[in-house]
Amino acid sequence: MSDLLKLTIREVLALYADRKLSPLEYWLAVEDRIAAFESHVQALYLYDPESARAQASASTERWARGATLGVLDGIPVTIKELIATKGQPVPLGTAAVELVPAAEDAPAAARLREDGAVIFAKTTCPDYGMLSSGLSSFHPLSRNPWDLSQNPGGSSAGASAAAAASFGPLHIGTDIGGSIRLPAGWTGLFGLKPSQGRIPVDPYYVGRCAGPMTRTVEDSAIAMATLTRPDWRDATSLPPNDFNWLDLNMDVKGLRIGLMMEAGIGLGVDPEVYDAVTAAARRFEKAGAIVMPVQPVLTRDMLDGLDNFWRARFWGDIEKMPEERRKLILPYIYQWAEGGTYISGAEAVRGFNQTIEMRKACAKLFSEVDAVISPTNPIVSYPAEWASPTNDPSRPFEHIGFTVPWNMSEQPAASINCGFARSGMPIGLQIVGPRFGDLFVLQLSRAFEQWSGGIHAWPEPGAAS
Structure with a gap:
């Protein structure tokens, strides 16, 4: 049964079509894996076998x-807890939210x-999806299947843990600053943040x-045909x-592929990450691409402005909450x-305006290149109990720094594994395309996956403690 867990979506569907495997038989294999591994990784919420x-x-x-x-009939899927499912509560990763069933x-x-x-199942996330971590005041601590002492990243923490633990082939996350790509990088997955509106969201x-967060590029590509159907509830659809x-x-x-090895701000790039990403760049060069160093698009003013805007916005969301719930x-x-209480309306607007500056900087860069590659994460890993890489x-x-600009510029960006550190932890390569170039990003990612061979040996229960 464990061999079934290695199959891609295409392979599973072919077995269904040939009557060599049924959706129920495949689900039971996934159910057995969850029984063996979930108590260690704590990836799931509202799991209902x-x-x-x-x-x-x-x-x-x-x-x-x-x-x-x-096309996905009979394929097991998880959905990040922030994505509403009818009749089930959406706690937003926090103990502060009342559990009201979604309409x-x-x-x-x-x-x-x-x-x-x-x-x-739904998958876990930190409070309000505001951390790159598996730490939450509501959910159990989610852990990285490659090493249970390490963080799976976030905020799509449970999605990344579930995918790397082989709880089925497809897991849906969300991303506003890196929340699909960061955990994908730290768990060896392929994770795609599409162009704004390509996959409708509500609330927007x-x-x-x-x-999608998957073990192969093709699995994500198959899912995109389903996920990208328009929905009137997202005005950017x-x-x-x-x-x-x-x-x-x-x-x-x-x-013309830009190689960005400095984010411009924040944590420096670990030597092992640097080596893995530059080795990936050489693969593109060997295949005939013109790889050229490019400067960062992000500045300290941009990131601090975004921080101010997000703090003010979030404080506005919770300030009327009863104090006992806020606590x-x-x-x-x-x-x-709480830092949002000291940010004036004018400062919040100036902070929001920095998202426009990010968009302009990204557009200028893409007037000179066809794609950008960079590290997904600047560091290899960090402890499971930490709220963020700096804590x-x-x-x-x-x-x-490498991920958030492409959210604000509305461009597609993906993370794909490009190697492992000496510790055994995965290292992610980010591939960024022009606005609306989602298929282009998938094509570049698939090319790299073929050159590198992808990951074939995923974590097993009992081997990651």
């Missing part, structure tokens, strides 16, 4: 009748359900995207796709948010 068995059984009947609902599915959940995916706010998400072949010869927020997050609420965003 009984419902999953019923969904998988219904899918098995549909496959037998030749009446499948969509309807958010767009990503609705699309997956329409296509017959087996939604078996500046920079927020949903995206893009028109229906007029291209084939599985058109992944690309010749990189002649492409339940993770202290790290609450201490950070300092006065310096909360020192690790997002």
